[in-house]
Amino acid sequence: MTLSPPPVSASDTANQPSSIDAGHWPDVARQPRASVIRTAVARTMVDRAFARLPLRIVTPLDDRPRIATADGPATMPTLTLHDPRSFYQRIGEDGLIGFGESYMADEWDSDNLVELLTVLARHVDDLVPAPLRRLRRLWVHSRPLLDRNSLDGARQNIHRHYDLSNDLFALFLDPSLTYSSAVFDSLPASSADLMAAQHRKIDQLLDLAQVGPGTRLLEIGTGWGELALRAAARGARVRTVTLSEEQQALATERIRTAGFADRVNVELRDYRQLRGQYDAVVSVEMIEAVGHEYWPAYCATLRRLLSPGGRAVLQAITMPHDRMLATSRTHTWISKYIFPGGLIPSREAIAQHSAAAGLDIVHDTGYADHYAETLRLWREKFLSEGEAVHALGFDHVFRRMWELYLAYSEAGFRAGYLDVRQLVLTATGMQGAEGWV
Secondary structure (H helix, E strand, C coil), X not given: CCCCCCCCCCCCCCCCCCCCCCCCCHHHHCCCCCCHHHHHHHHHHXXXXXXXXXXXXXXXXXXXXXXXXXXXXXXXCEEEECCHHHHHHHHHHHHHXXXXXXXXXXXXXXXXXXXXXXXXXXXXXCXXXXXXXXXXXXXCCCCCHHHCCCHHHHHHHHHHHHCCCHHHHHHHCCCCCCCCCCCCCCCCCCHHHHHHHHHHHHHHHHHHCCCCCCCEEEEECCCCCHHHHHHHHCCCEEEEEECCHHHHHHHHHHHHHCXXXXXXXXXXXXXXXXXXXXXXXXXXXXXXXHCHHHHHHHHHHHHHHEEEEEEEEEEEEECCHHHHHHHHCXXXXXXXXXXXXXXXXXXXXXXXXXXXXXXXXXXXXXXXXXXXXXXXXXXXXXXXXXXXXXXXXXXXXXXXXXXXXXXXXXXXXXXXXXXXXXXXXXXXXXXXXXXXX
């Protein structure tokens, strides 16, 4: 499916859903088609899972909330089922994809969406009792072959997310337009801290890459150009590549306006097509979009492009290795609606593919709490800009989808299910380890 904004009807306001555009959201608009048996099995599995967790479940017929776990805290999040029948049918048909589509269709809600999803993420490995786990294969869908990141496929996958609208991203990102984890001076933080925290993150990466006057720097994944700008301000000569036409256009304009057009070249190019030698290669939260089939090519490209003594510096989201292996075989709600073709790697996978390419990890530091805070600030800003998002042409279903995506991601970091790492890679044998945190 395409994620470009659908036409907005006159009846669609920023706060009220209209009838769902079936042409744009076919699997959300249609009634779920699970059989009675599959729905019953799904309901049994879901109810048993919820019964073990600190949640309150409310349905339209409840006189009072049903407490899923009697000894849970008084502030347990509530899951309110507006349409229990469709909720269980969607899960019966498509598992966790159905769970997400049910939220997009306004069939359930929560008084604390992040906390609800955090509870689920903390118990992701034991949500289903052991005797029923063999039934999970009934809901596992293979990833579509068309989502693979071939040269053509990668461009289409990037287009579906990053070319939505520069104006949309500008509504919830800080003025630097940095769409990756910040590193804060202290936590918790406020929106006023975000831009400085993004600059702190970028400066850390540039310091790790030893970028200074005359450095030949390659950036794989331009974003909207802030890292290239700060590297150019240090006196580096920067080549930065992206597959997003929207990002290339705005990054080029920002660089020209800042007076660094003579030092920075922004290209619309796939990393596999790059040639040359660079003192440093920096790539921020790009490896997640590569797809696991192409991690060997990505790491081999890093090694091939590094000049003798050069450094590759990555910022990468990671997940536990066993969960990564399971997810790599599964079509998920995130891969269907948010990041087609992508997969979050494990630290072990990065180390394995780096070593195979002739690279050693000599520095590795994590910032999971900082990403959770970054996502909280993005989500709160996005929700506060509902009218503006609507004015850009994004309908109610899109806004529900984007809210769930930001909340789901934040919950993953708060639960410890996800991490974000800053890593330095050098050619094998070039130098010793700098430190692991």
